[in-house]
Amino acid sequence: MGVNLLTGDVRELAAFLVEIFGLTVFRLSDDFAIIRHDGTILQLHADPTYGSHPLMSLVPENPPRGAGAQFYLFGIDPDAAVARANAAGHLVIEHVANKPHGLREATILSPEGYAFTPAIAHDD
Numbered sequence: 169m170g171v172n173l174l175t176g177d178v179r180e181l182a183a184f185l186v187e188i189f190g191l192t193v194f195r196l197s198d199d200f201a202i203i204r205h206d207g208t209i210l211q212l213h214a215d216p217t218y219g220s221h222p223l224m225s226l227v228p229e230n231p232p233r234g235a236g237a238q239f240y241l242f243g244i245d246p247d248a249a250v251a252r253a254n255a256a257g258h259l260v261i262e263h264v265a266n267k268p269h270g271l272r273e274a275t276i277l278s279p280e281g282y283a284f285t286p287a288i289a290h291d292d
Contacts, residue, residue, distance in 0.1 A: 171211065173213070173233075173234070175215070175280060176280060178197070178212045184258070185278075188252050188256065188258065188276060189241050191210070198214060232282075238285055239285065242288075244287070246273050249274065249276060261275050271287040271289060273288075
């Protein structure tokens with residue numbers, strides 16, 4: 169499964185994903201990016217590239233975008249990601265916790281309001 173996110177600033181969202189979660193940029197331009205995480209591909213498209221696509225009529229003018237969607241990034245230490253997010257001034261909306269389903273996770277918003285959740289297994 170792949171994920172495609174529409175963004176007002178491809179480079180800013182790509183930089184956030186690299187800085188906070190350590191993801192890898194495979195391709196990057198002002199209009200498009202391919203980001204890799206552990207065999208998964210995440211695409212970023214600038215809004216103008218979707219000009220005639222019906223999804224554009226559903227994108228809100230102001231953030232947050234993606235309300236109700238949560239993107240898990242399995243295998244990324246949430247403690248380290250939250251520390252980097254705090255240092256960079258990003259909004260952590262769910263602090264690190266061990267959840268009953270066996271994951272240690274946190275949720276961090278991107279500058280546009282996408283919710284990313286780094287998660288690892290915990291033994292508790």
